[in-house]
Amino acid sequence: MHTVEPIRWTPEGVVMLDQRRLPREVVYHTYTDYREVAKAIQDMVIRGAPAIGVAAAMGIAIGVERSSAETLDALRAEFGTICDTLARTRPTAVDLFWAIERFGRRFAELALAAEKNSAGARGVARLKALLVEEAKKVHQERQDADREIGRFGAELMPKSGRVMTQCNAGALATAGIGTALGVIRVAVETGHSIEVLVPETRPYLQGARLTAWELHQDHIPLTLITDNMVGHFLKTGGVGAVVVGADRIARNGDTANKIGTYGMAVLAREHNIPFYVAAPISTLDLSIGSGEEIPIEERSEEEVTHLAGMPISPEVRAAHPAFDVTPARFITAIVTERGVARPPFETSLRELSAHS
């Protein structure tokens, strides 16, 4: 099955598909400056927690690669600035911070080796090259993780019938085959006969624009609905399972994901429909005990009062929390690349995160 690539490392720079212009236009941008990458993350050229992790990794790599620093100290200082800039882009997606931390550790490790060898300018050049390799490795790991998530998750999908998802947790959101859509893709590949119910996911319409587009390209049957049809279809639409992605998962299993996920989870439970979260281990934030500690990004009101630049309401106040938190008690299982975590998540998630 062909899947689209939202981000790619090339000799010319970091190439990203501009997701804001899908499905009407397929436009790629090439970024050679880490500040441009940070702006692209903030402006949602690329979105989806795992893909943001890859973008952050590639942003650090391009920043380091294109740095004029020739000494280790100069590069270290610039590395710090790069990481700070990327960290200020989007607050909820933990994969962003996961990537930054991973690069921090890798940088420290490589810098130590370079100092030991007193390698000078050649050591700095080598360090830069190895950080680029690290970014490519992050991308490859994402792709592998999605495949594994898909494999574990597909077994939980109904053999036939409807599955509901939310927003876009597909290739565009992960730079692999997708988390939630990866589960659906592998299920379809392995013979399940599934139709996907796709809520449009206002205000950005990631469902209508991105998920519908990905599924349509892969010839997986889908029906597009508005967000307020979720309850009606969970009640009457023959839905066998819900599968969504995640932006951050707390130690106890509470999950932050695109606004609307919480309501969908409550409605799924009302109708005894299993509710699955599909996410890589990197989305786990073991530093926080519960969802109450997850910062929720507030985006601009204009994104609610306008659509494609046109006002859809009079000039009134609007709210725009981009995510909500689904308490663990509404989640049937969390599907990771290392296996399926079931309640109590405090235990199962700890176990999965420990063995690697």
Add this chain to the structure above:
Amino acid sequence: MHTVEPIRWTPEGVVMLDQRRLPREVVYHTYTDYREVAKAIQDMVIRGAPAIGVAAAMGIAIGVERSSAETLDALRAEFGTICDTLARTRPTAVDLFWAIERFGRRFAELALAAEKNSAGARGVARLKALLVEEAKKVHQERQDADREIGRFGAELMPKSGRVMTQCNAGALATAGIGTALGVIRVAVETGHSIEVLVPETRPYLQGARLTAWELHQDHIPLTLITDNMVGHFLKTGGVGAVVVGADRIARNGDTANKIGTYGMAVLAREHNIPFYVAAPISTLDLSIGSGEEIPIEERSEEEVTHLAGMPISPEVRAAHPAFDVTPARFITAIVTERGVARPPFETSLRELSAHS
């Protein structure tokens, strides 16, 4: 408090505010042909169950008034055609059928009197005039009913804090002060300090376009949200009550209303927030035992895949049920112009509908 008039009887014809063009343009159309009125109902120039009832009444009146029939038999035949045409416009709103039945009874009564008096052409002219009076009476009764609903409902509203509504159950939907918004208006008039959370209500955006506009005009504080924020705000937003309108209420209290109402009701119960339905007695359909018998209008898929004429998704299948059914067990009370019905609704609604 000033409230907007969505429909008005004038010597020139039936004047309607084109709600499809709000809030950007305030445009009125004058209809002199009942077929145009039927088309206006179908195309949603006017919408909202009680307002559709008024429009149907005025549509019949204009059809009869402008009829060239000079004998009772000719007028009776034309009356039948007029009613049939109006009945085929929107299937869910019971007020439409209520108005048609009411005029059927009134016509029969007046025709009988005319025959008794052998009044001939003068009798026919008089009958036409009396049916016009009946339409004006329907409009006046709506306005009175809204006031009473508002008075009963205001007492159920929190003294201060947030109230959530759905779609537009305002002046634009009823031709009075509104049902759900009538409750909010009277609450504000009587000193409650209320902010209204207004879901935009896709695909037609009645919340963003109409409810936000009405409240803004009346200087009632509001915050516009997308439909998928409903769960998040019922969980975290300090909402003291939900109040919505209704398109049809079954004998047992099951209520059909704008798509999304059911999900909102389930989420309100999850957070122990009272969920009120505000509707005139005419919205009661005592002929059906439960919500399962309410026909749900399926509108065009294009209304989901497009917004203001622009495609928002690739060319995929979409679903567009315009309404959903909220089972009575999620409803705290039903507020009518004759008082507040509480569970068991089978009994309380029967009692309210009996005394008049």
